[in-house]
Amino acid sequence: MKPNFQAMTRKELRTYVIAHPDDNEAFYAYVDKAEKEGNWVTMPPLKSPEDLDNYPDFLDKIRRDPGRRSDN
Known part of the structure; x- marks a missing residue:
């Protein structure tokens, strides 16, 4: 029996997708969410890593994202 992907949080769904890489239904549910x-x-x-300095919104998003993993 498959879990209810709609009831899962994005983080839970991501964990499930990583553990079940062949489950296309879960992957598409994750992308939709x-x-x-x-x-x-x-x-x-x-064009270079220094270009990131031109996008402070992007850098702020990365710094604030609680779901960000340091080993990715």
């Missing part, structure tokens, strides 16, 4: 949250920051491709 991430897209609905609308917390993406868009920016053009970088």
Whole structure:
């Protein structure tokens, strides 16, 4: 029996997707949930790491994100 992906948090769903990489239904549910949250920051491709200084909104998002893992 599969879990209810809609009832899971994005973090729970991410953990499930990592543990079950062949479960396409879970993957699509995760992508849909991430897209609905609308917390993406868009920016053009970088030419160098120093270009990040031109996007303070992006850097702030990374610094504030409690779900960010340091080993990614």
